Amino acid sequence: MSKWECLVCGYIYDPEVGDPDGGVEPGTAWEDVPDDWLCPECGAGKDMFEEMS
Amino acid sequence: MRLVIIGNGVAGVTTARNVADRKASIEVHLYTKEPYAYYPRPRLIDYISGKLSVENLPQYDDAWYQARGIDVHLSQQAMAVDPQARKVAFADGHKEIYDSLVLATGSRAWVPPIQGAHLQGVHTLRCLDDAHALCRQAEQGEPFLILGGGLLGLDTAMALRSYGVDVTVVELLPRLLPRQLDVEGAALLQQAIEARGVRVITGDACSEIEGDAQVHGARLGSGRFLPAGVVLISAGVRPKIDLAQEAGLTCHLGVVVDERMLTSAPAIYAVGDTAEFNGRVWGIIPAALAQARVAGAQITGQTDVAYQDVVPSTTLQVTGIDLTSVGEVNPEAGDYQEVRFLDEAAQIYKKLVIRENRVVGAILLGSRSDLAAVNQLVSRGIDVTEVQDQLLEPDFDLGAFVRRASARSA
């Protein structure tokens, strides 16, 4: 599963870690993160993230 | 078509990105007076606390701009806009012609008219150079006085503690974060901050900053004198509207825009901290992003995309103190109910404000466990009638309720 980076602040979403505080269980692939989930660092939405190569 | 953007903060750079991603045929020229490529301002707190090195602060490098065909011009200050001739004049004397112009000039730290505010050792924090200056002072071990107990003042206070310097925060109002917290929440937060070595004085204001050339301290309204080697004024921000104002654009607090982000002048847009929509200036990143999205769409011809105000949600970044405040937390009038939960021993306080069966505001202090569910309750406008009294009970599964309710309405 690939990691995704917030283009606004650089926060990295790692599926292995998830974002438990934000309601995303560890092991959740990016595609399954809810559409209204927000970057925990800066509040940006999912559309501001880019897949890391 | 030629698009000129003034400002390389989150609003300007996101507008540029949105345009470049949609239409390669638009020439994008992005100007900033700062000598740095885009860096996220919240990260300045991590830089001050030593969590982030300065090399890792910029979010984009030259290659990022290049890959998107965005022409970025650093260290270039715009001095004047001529809406008739569609021209911008810069400090180095050159002029740029535009078909569309975006004003993304952000805001500046507001300095109230206090005597002594010009003294050496008096600072504000808005940009990287300001942060450098603060760090240099903190390295000297000078005691800090922070005027203003808002989010920025508190975040900075805690970050400065990493240098081991004395930090005192003075807040004019009787409690901290009056916009984001209620009385109970503010009292708990103050305890948590004091427990981390920051002195907090509320209900007293600085009447004069004293010193000769160099600041020695501040005199408060109560007559009390607080010695300090550095004074950081953190009294809020004001939109930078001078360019727009001098060009004759309608401005109140900010540059007035409509739901297309258009100002009163043709082909001139304003986004981010500088823009005023519906009489309001947010001064936060989520609003800047939403506005940049609309401006980007409008400029690339998607004229049906309109801006709607966001629900403000703010989070204190301080490590070890979890605080989130969403929407309307101090309801003033009308029909509303409040649901609260307090565990004083564990320093946890939660409150939901409910209007017409829907959660319109929330405070979560000392715990982030319900954060996602609460955000969704507000943003999805979920009807909570049947469970209203249980919402904050420790054994109630808020997340499961939100999932069930969302599935029902989907």
Ligand SMILES: Cc1cc2nc3c(=O)[nH]c(=O)nc-3n(C[C@H](O)[C@H](O)[C@H](O)COP(=O)(O)OP(=O)(O)OC[C@H]3O[C@@H](n4cnc5c(N)ncnc54)[C@H](O)[C@@H]3O)c2cc1C
């Ligand atoms: C330390 C700190 C922490 C923060 N933390 C948070 C947070 O956690 N969450 C949050 O939502 N918000 C936070 N904010 C607020 C947030 O940074 C702003 O809302 C955001 O930066 C606004 O973006 P902007 O692009 O509108 O303006 P800015 O970021 O201020 O950018 C404006 C740009 O325009 C340039 N400019 C201005 N005038 C001219 C000119 N005449 N010519 C050329 N260039 C010009 C400036 O140099 C600057 O690059 C924080 C702010 C600070 C300072």
Ligand SMILES: [Fe+2]
């Ligand atoms: Fe982010």
